[in-house]
Amino acid sequence: xxxxxxxxxxxxxxxxxxxxxxxxxxxxxxxxxxxxxxxxxxxxxxxxxxxxxxxxxxxxxxxxxxxxxxxxxxxxxxxxxxxxxxxxxxxxxxxxxxxxxxxxxxxxxxxxxxxxxxxxxxxxxxxxxxxxxxxxxxxxxxxxxxxxxxxxxxxxxxxxxxxxxxxxxxxxxxxxxxxxxxxxxxxxxxxxxxxxxxxxxxxxxxxxxxxxxxxxxxxxxxxxxxxxxxxxxxxxxxxxxxxxx
Numbered sequence: 001x002x003x004x005x006x007x008x009x010x011x012x013x014x015x016x017x018x019x020x021x022x023x024x025x026x027x028x029x030x031x032x033x034x035x036x037x038x039x040x041x042x043x044x045x046x047x048x049x050x051x052x053x054x055x056x057x058x059x060x061x062x063x064x065x066x067x068x069x070x071x072x073x074x075x076x077x078x079x080x081x082x083x084x085x086x087x088x089x090x091x092x093x094x095x096x097x098x099x100x101x102x103x104x105x106x107x108x109x110x111x112x113x114x115x116x117x118x119x120x121x122x123x124x125x126x127x128x129x130x131x132x133x134x135x136x137x138x139x140x141x142x143x144x145x146x147x148x149x150x151x152x153x154x155x156x157x158x159x160x161x162x163x164x165x166x167x168x169x170x171x172x173x174x175x176x177x178x179x180x181x182x183x184x185x186x187x188x189x190x191x192x193x194x195x196x197x198x199x200x201x202x203x204x205x206x207x208x209x210x211x212x213x214x215x216x217x218x219x220x221x222x223x224x225x226x227x228x229x230x231x232x233x234x235x236x237x238x239x240x241x242x243x244x245x
Contacts, residue, residue: 005037006203013204017055017211021176022219023231024153026052028238030204031150039197045092046194047201049149050187054205056180058212063173066216070174073131077174078181080139085182088146089189105243107144108151112235114158115228121162134163138178145179146186150242153179154235161228168224173216 012033020026027048034044060067067074114121137159145152153175160171190196219227 001037001197001199006199009033009037009200009203010207013051013054013207013209014211015207016052016204017058017208018214018218019211020052020055020153020208021059021172021212021215022222022227023234024155024157024175024179025151025231025234025238026055026153026208027150028234028241030208034197034200034204037200039200042092043195043197045148046190047197047204049089049146049183050190050196050201051204051208052149053180053183053187054208055212055215056176056183058209059173059176059215060180060212062213063177063216066170066173067177070170074174074177076135077138077178080135081142081178081181082185084139084142084144085146085185086189088143088148088182089186089194090146091143092147092186093189093193104148104150105239108154108235108242109239111151111155111158112232112239114162115154115232115235118158118161118228125162127165129165130163134159137163142178142182145182146189149183151235151238152182154231154238157231168227169220172219172227176212176215 012029016026016030016033019029030052031044031048034048035041039047138156141152141155141159144155156175156179157171160166160174161168164171166174
């Protein structure tokens with residue numbers, strides 16, 4: 001890989017970090033960039049997972065107080081995300097290539113629809129938190145995040161807004177942290193057993209860290225409804241792109 005290609009991955013990583021924190025669609029930028037510099041699909045997938053740890057780390061350094069202020073329950077959520085990420089990574093390493101790709105567009109579209117309907121769904125739940133439903137949904141999404149990851153941020157954002165009373169700003173922070181946890185655990189497994197392209201991963205992670213760090217103050221300035229609808233719309237776009245490619 002040339003120096004120019006590595007620099008392009010740093011830039012792509014930065015935009016993936018910003019897009020990932022704001023919308024949960026980091027892989028929409030990062031995964032095609034890795035394919036564009038010549039990585040085969042499986043190597044691009046595992047390299048992308050390793051690199052996207054940088055988004056969560058960058059965001060956490062700029063929002064650690066908000067994560068801690070969530071209280072003891074955040075540690076339970078961390079455990080569910082970590083376990084799911086580990087299982088997802090294991091599935092990717094042992095399952096036949098493309099095992100679940102046919103259903104991925106539908107999962108992303110469903111999460112996007114849930115975001116659009118979030119106010120009505122919360123009204124049906126009468127504003128109550130749904131801790132058991134959230135734990136189960138978080139675990140399932142983390143498995144998917146460890147396996148493939150495209151749109152996983154949209155899914156976590158959707159279930160957080162539906163199953164908890166968190167604001168969209170805090171939900172975005174939690175989404176980045178919990179997805180980063182799943183990615184970190186999966187990345188450890190890939191580092192040992194997967195075909196990670198380390199120069200590409202490190203270059204993209206550097207940019208992703210910077211982009212993730214810029215995310216929290218940026219999201220704080222976006223009107224909540226506009227952010228929710230914008231993320232949902234982008235999610236539908238990702239679902240269509242995944243279905244057609």
